Amino acid sequence: MLFFIGRRLYQAALVMLTVALVAFAMFQYVGDPVSNLAGQDTTVADRELLREALGLNDSVLEQFGRFIFNAVQGEFGQSYRMRVPVSDLIAERFPATLELSLVSALIALIVGIPMGVYTALRRNSWLARSFMTLSLIGISLPTFLIGIFLILFFGVILQWLPTFGRGQVVDLGWWTTGLLTASGWKSMIMPAITLAVFQMTLIVRLIRAEMLEVLRTDYIKFARARGLTERSISFSHALKNTLVPVITIIGLQIGSLIAFAIITESVFQWPGMGLLFIQAIGEVDIPIMSAYLLLIGFVFVLINLIVDILYFSIDPRLRVER
Amino acid sequence: MIDSLRRFFAGDLWWSFRSSPIVVLAAMTTVSMVFASVFANFVAPYDIFDLTQFNLMDGLKPPFWMERGEIGFLLGTDDQGRDVLSTILYGSRVSLTVGFFSVIFAMLIGIFVGLVAGYSGGWIDAVLMRIADVQLSFPAILIALLVDGIISGLLPDQAQGELAIYVLIAAISLSFWVQYARTVRSSTMVERTKEYVQAAQVIGLPKPLILFRHILPNVMGPVLVIATIQLALAIITEATLSFLGVGVPPTSPSLGTLIRVGNDYLFSGEWWITVFPGLALVILVLAVNILGDWLRDALNPKLR
């Protein structure tokens, strides 16, 4: 077990280094940060001084080395544009993204699992068919389109829901939350739904497929033969066995929630990390971009590691293989 | 050839296709949209690349059935006076081209990696699958953003407009190959142990021949299913990248670019600039998805 985890950790570190290198290499080409840091009357010579002070004239390798050296110590440098440490910014923005992701994951699960189970059990009913059609439409709608149309309809035409931001946030010192105020919840609805639609359809289809597989296995047939009720078969036998792979995939999907949050956050001006990142790209705020990618890389690696370990402990067959 | 066609029409696949009106409708929609965009030069009322055909003063005309609309511009015009129907047709061409070729390339990479990994085993397999694992843990859209950033960074500014399509294809295919590789690998590992492969090995056929002539045809079924579903995903990914502004420029727009440009006019009442391309995108993706869904169920004997 320890050896297994050790090996995965070593691999994880390699992955992180690669992510960092790739991200860093990309940033060499996204533009010149200095043009945003100086006013229009600033002379060429002063601009050059600023480049020098920021270390932008050093070789790429040097800059990368410095970046890694600092990152290992938890030091991501300072945002060029907002002029505060990047670690502060991320700490400030992280709660927004996490709350949004969790709420939409919850919506996706609560709506998705029953729909998936139903469509598998009553495969040919009209309701199941319309669920499947809905889920197909859900998969076919790009996230940004959903967001735009929700804003147009519920925000602007009906004026029911706020169209941007987190509403009133409560600061707990180490965490800011929008979940304690009514305006916070209202602001959450549209972005959370936007983000949830794709995950939800994925879950419906996944559960359905897995259930159908499980329902054909011998032990379900055997359970039927034993005369157990359909209900008990569906829920205690079939669903339970479906859930293992589903949980894995959902775990992995949390990562993609954070990534899709980039789009949702930029449509709803949700002050999370995705918005921070996409705006940093526009303003060539290199320290933020590097830190974000490293962090996201870290989250993914961590999730993978947890999923691997879970697998390892749930499914004894894997132990033999390793 | 004729024989195999006859066998196809007599087979289960054709029967299951014909018996579902939705699937037939989806197929017809897909085919006609592909046809219309491939022959956009002939079908579209205007050539959107010929700037002399447009007049700025024709800009922002609504669809023909509305007041101020003109029959010459069926779905209205955009801010530059371009005919919206024409931009959609040319835009679908870009979207479909990107989607189609990125799926082909992803498939080629994936099949190759999968065959090699599955057949060779050992450290080659380990290395290739580790790479695949790492990549699979990142969402395709993030990878595509990264790859797109790197490639366009390497290109000179000047070339970016013309090469944007190729950059997108590369970015999307590089983020999509893993699924094929995994599927092909596991099928290959199964096939490898079968008698016909062992027989081929015994008579000393070269490795590439065994891989591509004998194993490949037997693992293609699932690959085709994935390809259909990924075509839809690729089109969405392209649209999203273009919407985020890293895709193709408005001068040679894709559906995503059209939606991004039209988004500026959503509140001002010129909804047709964004709604029609949006509809076209959703219909196209939906039709392809329905086909993919049907193909998967039809090819899966367990669900029949």
Place this chain on the structure above:
Amino acid sequence: MKLKSIIIAGMSVLALGGLALPAGAQTFKFAFQADAQSLDPHSLNETFTLGLLGNVYEGLISYDKDMNRVPTLAVGWEVLSPTKWRFDLRQGVKFQNGNDFTAEDVVFTWERMGSEGSDQKALAGLIENITIIDDYTIEIDTPIPNPTLLNDLVTMYIMDKEWAVANNATKSSSPADAGRDGSYATTNANGTGPFMVESRQPDVKTVLVRNENYWGNDSIATNVQRVEFTPVSQAATRVAALLSGQIDLVYPVPVQDWNRLGNADGVSALTGPEARTIFLGMDQARDELLYSSVKGANPFKDPRVRHAFAFAIDINAIRETIMRGAATPSGLMWAPQIQGYNAQANTPHPFNPDKARSLLADAGYPDGFTVTMDCPNDRYVNDEKICQAVAGMLAKVGVTIDLLAQPKSQYFAKVLAQGGYDTSFYLLGWTPGSMDVFNVFNNLIACRNEEGTVGGFNLGGYCNERIDELSRIIASETDVELRQAAIDEAAQILKDEAGYIPLFQQPLSWGVRDGVSVAQRADNVLDLRNVVMP
């Protein structure tokens, strides 16, 4: 247990938040497309950052709502000689931390503006020396006679010396020092202005509250007690926030949304001409264009080609459609609000495609040629759309434009000096920071010099010696009529040579909730002193 305590903590915070706000307090909420980059008034010479900080800090002089200069921390001034000015400072003014404002603070501020990390070194360089006569009198020496000194002083925001010394903020913070020692002023502010910074989360929210001890509380119109500023980068989201009633004022609003705001209940568009001129520039310096089908020659060196381009562009069509009628076509490189403007000289270039074609033929390009155009896509009002329209119009006279539209960071990195003026044909906009025409000559029209101090934004390298001579006169001539004659002569030369193709002044475009009264200044600055809530 833990969850419970969190909820209780949250509720008590809520209760506190409710208490902190006195009943009937006027809260004004506004949104802009970006955030101020820093609270340090000397660290970035950018309109919005300085505009926002102008509510917290003050200069010796400021602009009122009509852009007239009004005495602020100075109560009066006197020109002693062409290079020597005396200023009487306002007495009894206190900084927000309670310290007294004196002449020492002015000198300190000037020194700080010239310090290493400052982005206002150019401004500091306009002053040679400041002599303290007594606590409330100073004398300013300028290196050369400077007719626009008063305008230049507007953005010289006075900082408290004691406060800066106590917090180790005596040098302006550069982006490179962020988060380190000496960056205190980046995240904290202490001016003499009517509003104080209560809290700030960069790019998310900045809250200002009224300074009850402000010296001018009786003379300013506002009844606002609290200001919440939110940066909202997406135009559609910004407009939606106004329409749904979450925000009192948003800017900029896309020109195409004016109708929508007009038709909606409870909000309206507030518009006016901005002082920013949008124009096209052409590379006239290189012997061969970097990005063109013409090899071995530079077509833009031929004035006929430049005029042909100008004739080909239908400014009115762009104004009507893309700008929705909301732009002021311009024949000059500066706007009516700019000191030195002469209405008689302002005749936009006529539209005449036939003339354009025949000029191109005369110049040896009967079939036109191909050239790449650089264009920002997130800097000016509808910038990319304007470039697309220009490309369409030039196509009709045979010139093929390859359009390269990029985000501003990439665009500026390419076309500005640090990118080696890497462009053949481009679109740019300019508002002279001092609101005086000399700034335009010095940055855009005068020949580029080696050091990059003159003509730094003359990206096409246009150069005319007579204009350079005139520019020197404009810089130092204090006689208004003589100066105007020089300006008019230079403007005529520029027009005859078609050194630039001015298009129009873009509009100011704000969206305001009904009942909220604000003054829209031509430099697109929101001065909270003029905001009155219902």
